[in-house]
Amino acid sequence: MKTIFDKSALGNLNLKNRLIRSATWEALADQNGNMQDTLFSTYEKLAKGGVGAIISGFTSVADNDHYFGGMARLANDALIEAHKRLTDSVHKYACPIIAQLALGEYNGAYRNMDVDDMTAEDIDSVKNVFVAAADRAVMAGYDGIQLHAAHGFFLSRFISPAYNRRTDAYGGSPANRATLVLESLREVKRRHPDLHVSMKINCNDFMSGGLTEQESLRICKLCAGNGMDSIEVSGNGTSVSGIRAGKNEAYFQDFALRLAAELSIPVILVGGHRSIENMNRVLNAGNIEFLSLSRPLIREPDLPNRWQSGDTSPATCVSCNMCYRTPGHACVFCAQNR
Numbered sequence: 001m002k003t004i005f006d007k008s009a010l011g012n013l014n015l016k017n018r019l020i021r022s023a024t025w026e027a028l029a030d031q032n033g034n035m036q037d038t039l040f041s042t043y044e045k046l047a048k049g050g051v052g053a054i055i056s057g058f059t060s061v062a063d064n065d066h067y068f069g070g071m072a073r074l075a076n077d078a079l080i081e082a083h084k085r086l087t088d089s090v091h092k093y094a095c096p097i098i099a100q101l102a103l104g105e106y107n108g109a110y111r112n113m114d115v116d117d118m119t120a121e122d123i124d125s126v127k128n129v130f131v132a133a134a135d136r137a138v139m140a141g142y143d144g145i146q147l148h149a150a151h152g153f154f155l156s157r158f159i160s161p162a163y164n165r166r167t168d169a170y171g172g173s174p175a176n177r178a179t180l181v182l183e184s185l186r187e188v189k190r191r192h193p194d195l196h197v198s199m200k201i202n203c204n205d206f207m208s209g210g211l212t213e214q215e216s217l218r219i220c221k222l223c224a225g226n227g228m229d230s231i232e233v234s235g236n237g238t239s240v241s242g243i244r245a246g247k248n249e250a251y252f253q254d255f256a257l258r259l260a261a262e263l264s265i266p267v268i269l270v271g272g273h274r275s276i277e278n279m280n281r282v283l284n285a286g287n288i289e290f291l292s293l294s295r296p297l298i299r300e301p302d303l304p305n306r307w308q309s310g311d312t313s314p315a316t317c318v319s320c321n322m323c324y325r326t327p328g329h330a331c332v333f334c335a336q337n338r
Ligand SMILES: Cc1cc2nc3c(=O)[nH]c(=O)nc-3n(C[C@H](O)[C@H](O)[C@H](O)COP(=O)(O)O)c2cc1C
Pocket: 022, 023, 024, 025, 026, 056, 057, 058, 100, 148, 150, 151, 200, 234, 238, 239, 240, 270, 271, 272, 273, 292, 293, 294, 295, 296, 323, 324, 329
């Protein structure tokens, strides 16, 4: 029987349990990516709170990406030192930390270019900024990186037939649409063979003409065959509201179970984990090895320790999604805590 408290290996990373903080954009950086002090204390609280590993919030790979406000960045060398401070504060608690590398929008020859309008050189430049950001993540002490290919951001749009209607080698089949992800993955692994490389992907775009489960599965398999170390399963519209313990938890589990049955690398499932009972049930329903949480840890950064200490009542998060609208993306019920 697996339990959420098992010590487990996420590829080459040793985790004290099977719980991972899923990437959560805190909106606590200025427009150049300089991080506020509150951001450091947020991460320290999470690490101290007992989570097995942390995936950082959306960290943009490009200086000119202004998709939304307050994004952290690893887009130039001047930012490395602050990220080193962040990873040091997390490592004090024997907690690995993975940088979620992401691109909101591609600003090339003109602002916010669509996938279809990009030249092969534009696409290559995107690969290069992801690889350069991975280099910086290594210098800053991150234990891994996660390519953010979910939730409609740039890589997610690139692999989606709803946005990528290219007729060259980057479009058409799922394998062609995955070329940019695969080229970035292979180059990062060539430069840093021991760096854990993960990917967050939609199991389904849930939109007309979007990525289907079958296509997502195909892309995940290609990534696993090209050196990817883990895959986190999500979907568009990921922060479903109104989650109730024992009722509608773990809403992407069907696909994650299917994927985990076919891959030999760890599958992480995000979305709607609220009770230990259901989380242990999901772990034992198949080969899913890790569960990741976002909103419950905004409200209770010490949730893993609370559960481990014997208070096993469900997460107190009510999935109201007000955290998306508060300064620092704090919980409205405990905003004073951040
Ligand atoms: C305030 C907030 C910010 C988020 N930022 C990110 C992000 O930067 N990257 C990402 O992949 N997902 C992000 N998410 C989505 C979460 O990682 C997660 O996939 C989703 O909320 C479902 O999990 P949960 O039920 O545990 O919250 C964010 C969610 C919230 C509530």
